[in-house]
Amino acid sequence: EVQLVESGGGLVQPGESLRLSCAASGFTFRNYWMSWVRQAPGKGLEWVANIKPDGTEKYYVDSVEGRFTISRDNAKNSLYLQMNSLRVEDTAVYYCARYDCTSTSCSFDYWGQGTLVTVS
Amino acid sequence: DIQMTQSPSSLSASVGDRVTITCRASRGIRNDLGWYQQKPGKAPKRLIYAASTLQSGVPSRFSGSGSGTQFTLTISSLQPEDFATYYCLQHNSYPITFGQGTRLEIK
Numbered sequence: 001e002v003q004l005v006e007s008g009g010g011l012v013q014p015g016e017s018l019r020l021s022c023a024a025s026g027f028t029f030r031n032y033w034m035s036w037v038r039q040a041p042g043k044g045l046e047w048v049a050n051i052k053p054d055g056t057e058k059y060y061v062d063s064v065e066g067r068f069t070i071s072r073d074n075a076k077n078s079l080y081l082q083m084n085s086l087r088v089e090d091t092a093v094y095y096c097a098r099y100d101c102t103s104t105s106c107s108f109d110y111w112g113q114g115t116l117v118t119v120s
Numbered sequence: 121d122i123q124m125t126q127s128p129s130s131l132s133a134s135v136g137d138r139v140t141i142t143c144r145a146s147r148g149i150r151n152d153l154g155w156y157q158q159k160p161g162k163a164p165k166r167l168i169y170a171a172s173t174l175q176s177g178v179p180s181r182f183s184g185s186g187s188g189t190q191f192t193l194t195i196s197s198l199q200p201e202d203f204a205t206y207y208c209l210q211h212n213s214y215p216i217t218f219g220q221g222t223r224l225e226i227k
Contacts, residue, residue: 035216044207044218044219044220044221045156045158045164045207045209045218045221046218047209047215047216047217047218050214050216059214059215060215061215062215095163095164104170105151105152105169105170105173105211106152106211107154107166107169107170107209107211108154108156108164108166108209109166109169109175111163111164111165112163113163114163
C-alpha cells in the first residue's frame, strides 16, 4: 500500500524557516517524480514544486522560487521542502504527492494527509 | 502560464441528477488534464487522468472528456458521497496549474 506521511509543519513568524519532510513507503520511491502541493485555508489547490526521480531536475511555482527548495533522499525514501523567508501568504496545508508519469500522461496519483504551516 | 478556468464555481444538485463541470485552458494542453475530488479535511483524490481515463476503483458514473482547451467532468447519477469539491489540473507545462474548484452541494 502506497503511503505518504508528511511532518514538520507548525507555527512560525514571517521571515523564519521551516523544513517539511515526507516519508514514502509501499512503492519504489527512486523511480518516481515527487511533488509538493499546498492549500491555503478555505482556498483552492496550488502546485508548489516537483523533483525528478534522481533529483537532477526541479521546478517551482514563481511565488516560491528562490525561497523554497525541494529535495529528496532516495536511500531514505524521503522528500523534503526547505522553506526560507516565509511569508504570511505561505500559510497552508502542504501535501506531499507522487507525480506519476507514464509514456502518455502525468498526474498526482497518491497524496499524503498534509501538514499545516502557519506563518503569523 | 496556462490558466485553467473552471465552471461553475458552485453547484447545487440532488441525488440522482446528472452533473457536468467544465474546465477551459488558456491554450491547448492536448489531453494533459486530470480531475480530482476533495472532501473537507481530506487530501484530494484522483478521479480521471489523461482527460478521460478513469482511475482504478472510481465508480463508472464518473467520466471525463475533452482535448485541447475544453474539458468536462460528468457525474451521471449523483450519489450522496459525491458531494465535495472538484478540481481540474493541467500538467502540459510548468507551472502546473489547477482550476479554482467547483463546490458541489446538496439541493
